[in-house]
Amino acid sequence: MSQIEQLQQAVLGHITNPNLTLPQKQLALAQLAESLVPRHPYGEEVERAFDQGLLHDMFESQCPFKPRYVLPDYAKAMVQGCEFLEMAPPKDLDEALNFLSILYLNVPSVTGYPVFLGHLDQLLEPFVDGVSDAELEKALTLFWQRLDRTLPDSFVHANLGPQDSRVGRMILRVDAALGQSVPNLTFRYQQGVTPDDLLRRVTDNIIACNKPHIANHEAIDAEFDRGYGVVSCYNALPLGGGSHTLLRLNLRRSFELCDGSEQDYIGTVVPRCTELVASAMAHRIRFLVEESGFFQHHFLCKEGLVSLDRFTAMFGIYGLAELVNQMMDALGESGRYGLDRDATALGERIVAAYRRQIDHLEMIYCQGGLMRFHSQSGISCDADETAGTRIPVGSEPDPLSHILACAPMHQYFDGGISDIFGLDPTIRHNPGALVRLVTGGFGMGLKMFTANLADNDLVRVTGYMVKRSDIDKFRTEAERHNSTCLGAEAVDVVKILERQARVISQEQHPVSLWR
Structure with missing residues (x-):
């Protein structure tokens, strides 16, 4: 089948899809057209990193015509x-x-x-x-x-x-x-x-x-x-500006670049991966700012409602749990990220190393010349990697232990971070405990608190929400929210409905089960 025939089949597939509304079909066709823009190659090493799954493009074009x-x-x-x-x-x-x-x-x-x-x-x-x-x-x-x-x-x-x-x-x-x-x-x-x-x-x-x-x-x-x-998904960004782009680094795949030791990973892999992400970011940003015309012609820019000097770029990471667990296995240790003190401390040292490296890289057309570090909250097709720096779905500990494990990570991310704390519906009988959990978590260093009661119709996916009832409807017919299809995929692939729904108890005693 020729390339034009493949394109025609893809167009026909969108047009005849019974699970898409008319606006969703139009959006899908527009995105298909954008994907056909002539390639604007990143460079051999970066292209290889994308091909190997080390870098993920978040479905953005190499030639963006609007900021993310x-x-x-x-x-x-x-x-x-x-x-x-x-x-x-x-x-x-x-x-x-x-x-x-x-x-x-x-x-x-x-x-x-x-x-x-x-x-x-x-x-x-x-x-x-x-x-x-x-x-x-x-x-x-x-x-x-x-x-x-x-x-x-x-x-x-x-x-x-x-x-x-x-x-x-x-x-x-x-x-x-x-x-x-x-x-x-x-x-x-x-x-x-x-x-x-x-x-x-x-x-x-x-x-x-x-x-x-x-x-x-x-x-x-x-x-x-x-x-x-x-x-969007917990992204903290400058008012009157925004983010040119978001690229994310697959930390699980980055393990393949090291000899299994912490010293080699932090000394060799962290600088290499940071440079790869920065190179790809600069490639996109340069096209957006210098060639797309957005900052020269869009009315938001011309009327001063956004300004180029208020834009940044987001360096995202995901799969920290899998990276740490691979490194613990290589060391012959049984501890798991988020459940073991030593494993979680290793994760924090890795995150801190990336933050130091990012802070030493100057990025074009970004506020202060710097990218912002983002714990990327996952996408619905992530089958093998846990979102950002979260604890894997299904293995989350009790809420207090969960916060104690996650809170130290939040200090390193100035572009947004999230953890989803699964709560048992019995919290309805003790609502004051949730207030104490929020204020206590902030006292421990959380930058964002997000909870998910197991029996609510609205359910957290990554940073966005969908209704369970809308997902059920989408299985058989079109549903008007664009995000429902992503939520349905997350239910099937990421198993978001299997998050541990924990009872809050002894919320004033944060030693909990954390060891």
């Missing part, structure tokens, strides 16, 4: 209006919600939908004076439904907090009531700023629908100037 993640300064837009979209600054709540809804449809990302909806409580709070609670609830309910129906992608992400606000509390109420997978949601918590009863409202929402994530705002904000947003 874009975080517009929505507050600036609402003050100055948007000339390109012919929108004046909003003057009341209805106009503000309309303004944002229109702007979102014109914000690009790797998925075709905006990955960042802004700090919604801060954006909307100035418009609620004189609006009754009933009016606010109705307006935000309709807005939340509109987001889910017009942006049907679970990587769409909104932020709240850390300050208290009527809007923030009402969004939490609406989100729990609707139980939608879109938008994804992060609450940015800061001790002394976020009221205790608001944190309890947030954890009660987690118990109700596994949302939101809770970010350690003080720890994350210290790594950014002029603000940040949490987007």
Whole structure:
């Protein structure tokens, strides 16, 4: 079969797929066309690393025409209006919600939908004076439904907090009531700023629908100037900018490059792998900035809603657990990553070595000349590697031991990290324990807290969420959320429904079972 015949068959396959909606078919056809862009070779050594599975391209083209993640300064837009979209600054709540809804449809990302909806409580709070609670609830309910129906992608992400606000509390109420997978949601918590009863409202929402994530705002904000947003899969990025690209390094495969010793891995493999990722990143970034025309012509750039000097690039890793376990086997040791103190400490030393190496590499067109280090939260087809620096699915210890194992890793990642703590539904009888687990985890160094109750319809996949009921529907017919197909694959391949659902007990005694 000729190449053109193969292309025709692929096109026909998308067109006739009964499990895709019409917009999903159009997106698939557009992505197919993008994949046919003439190759822009990385270079022999990098190409070999991709072919061997050492590097993973996250399904991005070698010739990107838009940044992977874009975080517009929505507050600036609402003050100055948007000339390109012919929108004046909003003057009341209805106009503000309309303004944002229109702007979102014109914000690009790797998925075709905006990955960042802004700090919604801060954006909307100035418009609620004189609006009754009933009016606010109705307006935000309709807005939340509109987001889910017009942006049907679970990587769409909104932020709240850390300050208290009527809007923030009402969004939490609406989100729990609707139980939608879109938008994804992060609450940015800061001790002394976020009221205790608001944190309890947030954890009660987690118990109700596994949302939101809770970010350690003080720890994350210290790594950014002029603000940040949490987007897509726990990615922490500069506000008013974003990330040009994301490449990830398969740590399981990197073991093949060393003699099995820690000394050889850190001394030889870490520098080599870091250079390979950096070379591929620079290749993509140079095309995006110098040839694609995005930063010269897109209205977000021309109107100052994003700026090139606020962009970075994300160096992602995954499969740490498998790398550590291979190295323990080579040493004749039986300890497993996340369950054994020595094995987990080895993992931390490896992560620290990568962070040191990354910090010494200058990256073109990146804020401060630096990439950001990201514990990549996996994709649905990862059959042999555990996401990021997580403990493998099905072997997670009790919540306290889990936090003690994971928390030390968080300090090394300035581009986002996540661990998913599986909770038994009995937490509903002891909701205060979840509050203590969050604050205690942040005290131990967690930057992000994410929980998954085993019996909720909304289930965590990697950083995004899908409904179990939507997955069941997708098995037999089209389902309108783009992410549902990925969630179904993650159920089959990654076995996400086999996460250990643990009971929280003795939550004030963190020695737990950790040895």
